[in-house]
Amino acid sequence: MSHDDVRMRGFRQRSDAWEARRRLLESVRPLEAETVSLWQAVGRVLAADVRADRDVPYFDRAAMDGYALRGEETFGASVYNPLTFLLVGESLPGKPFPRALQSGEAVRIMTGAPLPEGANAVVRAELATEANGVVSILEPVPPGKCVSRRGEDIRAGSVVLRAGRRLRPQDVAVLAALGYDSVPVIRIPQVAVVVTGDELLPVGSRPDNYRIVDSNSVMLDALIRRDGGRPIHGDIVPDQREIVRERLLQACSGADVVLVSGGSSVGQEDHAPRVVAELGELAVHGVAMRPSSPTGFGWVQGRPVVLLPGNPVSCLAAYDFFAGPLIRRLAGRSTAWPYRRLHLPLAEKIASELGRLDYVRVRINQGRVEPIATSGASILTTTTQADGFVLVPADCEGYPAGASVCVYLYDEEHPLLSE
Ligand code: AMP
Numbered sequence: 001m002s003h004d005d006v007r008m009r010g011f012r013q014r015s016d017a018w019e020a021r022r023r024l025l026e027s028v029r030p031l032e033a034e035t036v037s038l039w040q041a042v043g044r045v046l047a048a049d050v051r052a053d054r055d056v057p058y059f060d061r062a063a064m065d066g067y068a069l070r071g072e073e074t075f076g077a078s079v080y081n082p083l084t085f086l087l088v089g090e091s092l093p094g095k096p097f098p099r100a101l102q103s104g105e106a107v108r109i110m111t112g113a114p115l116p117e118g119a120n121a122v123v124r125a126e127l128a129t130e131a132n133g134v135v136s137i138l139e140p141v142p143p144g145k146c147v148s149r150r151g152e153d154i155r156a157g158s159v160v161l162r163a164g165r166r167l168r169p170q171d172v173a174v175l176a177a178l179g180y181d182s183v184p185v186i187r188i189p190q191v192a193v194v195v196t197g198d199e200l201l202p203v204g205s206r207p208d209n210y211r212i213v214d215s216n217s218v219m220l221d222a223l224i225r226r227d228g229g230r231p232i233h234g235d236i237v238p239d240q241r242e243i244v245r246e247r248l249l250q251a252c253s254g255a256d257v258v259l260v261s262g263g264s265s266v267g268q269e270d271h272a273p274r275v276v277a278e279l280g281e282l283a284v285h286g287v288a289m290r291p292s293s294p295t296g297f298g299w300v301q302g303r304p305v306v307l308l309p310g311n312p313v314s315c316l317a318a319y320d321f322f323a324g325p326l327i328r329r330l331a332g333r334s335t336a337w338p339y340r341r342l343h344l345p346l347a348e349k350i351a352s353e354l355g356r357l358d359y360v361r362v363r364i365n366q367g368r369v370e371p372i373a374t375s376g377a378s379i380l381t382t383t384t385q386a387d388g389f390v391l392v393p394a395d396c397e398g399y400p401a402g403a404s405v406c407v408y409l410y411d412e413e414h415p416l417l418s419e
């Protein structure tokens with residue numbers, strides 16, 4: 001697409017936010033697989049089905065501490081009529097009883113130890129007494145009692161975990177039990193962050209009269225990691241077209257996605273959109289969304305490039321709406337919001353313009369939702385004071401006081417989330 005210079009003229013038309021998002025997300029697929037050790041695999045997305053190549057457990061084993069014997073030989077046992085067995089040895093985990101058990105014999109056995117050949121049940125220690133090499137059984141146990149059968153947990157040949165699954169701690173435990181030491185998972189998306197702005201000082205600087213500290217790098221870093229990406233940072237880029245171009249090209253060559261912060265609007269120093277249009281394709285520039293209307297995206301050298309507004313509140317909203325799901329998709333994860341939700345009534349109305357998606361920061365006060373300054377996109381602390389946000393869709397003029405709205409919570413834990 002050719003891109004006219006819209007600088008200082010404003011957006012002629014803005015794309016529908018959801019439609020733009022769909023276009024962006026459709027342009028990517030999960031990345032290829034890499035093999036990682038089980039120690040690093042939790043939270044990663046499995047790239048292929050995992051099948052068991054053996055039974056788990058691999059042998060019949062005791063499920064309780066007690067005595068292994070033939071269950072049918074205990075029939076008729078009771079406290080008043082104990083049945084006796086000759087204690088011929090023991091079976092410990094990893095140290096089986098060395099021979100087959102004969103009729104009338106019992107073997108002391110511990111949980112997890114192999115059941116001796118010839119035995120088919122375990123009598124719990126509490127239901128037996130042991131003296132002078134003889135075990136007395138006080139209760140009958142049917143064959144199979146207190147025995148974990150070979151293959152009871154996992155059958156050889158079965159699929160234990162499916163491709164696409166985000167691995168949990170217990171999943172790597174199962175993989176370890178099967179004898180794996182590594183698994184194929186989707187590669188971590190490398191996300192280059194290109195921060196632009198002549199006025200910006202690096203994190204850790206003291207702001208002075210005219211210069212401000214780059215807030216977006218640290219925020220984006222955390223968001224990218226949350227979404228399963230690996231951030232790659234560089235030096236702050238001055239608002240000079242040639243340098244923006246050079247740094248964008250450099251970023252594209254070493255990353256799966258490029259996020260540009262700042263310089264995405266229609267001001268005279270906003271070079272990123274034209275540079276993307278020149279180097280590749282600028283698909284969207286200007287989105288019907290508040291905050292974040294100066295968001296854009298396109299592709300350079302086949303890599304998606306998302307242009308995020310420099311304003312930190314807009315940057316957060318645009319990241320969450322466009323970049324976050326893009327990175328999650330590349331990482332093989334769900335594009336759904338990574339926030340928990342609560343449905344609560346509004347304390348006061350939220351007004352919104354038709355045709356525009358609003359990302360409204362809200363506070364929850366006594367179970368009711370209070371919007372925080374629906375304007376003032378540059379006030380970063382609106383996002384720290386907020387418990388979360390409400391989305392007002394483009395085809396909606398807002399909600400009256402008392403209406404139930406869906407709040408996306410910034411925190412994973414919130415007192416109103418029930419246990
Ligand atoms: P821009 O998107 O470059 O037009 O910037 C919009 C506003 O956000 C301006 O007030 C910038 O100074 C501010 N801004 C841009 N980038 C950052 C950043 N990385 N951290 C904090 N504020 C920024």
Ligand code: MG
Pocket residue numbers: 196197198239262263269310
């Ligand atoms: Mg700027």
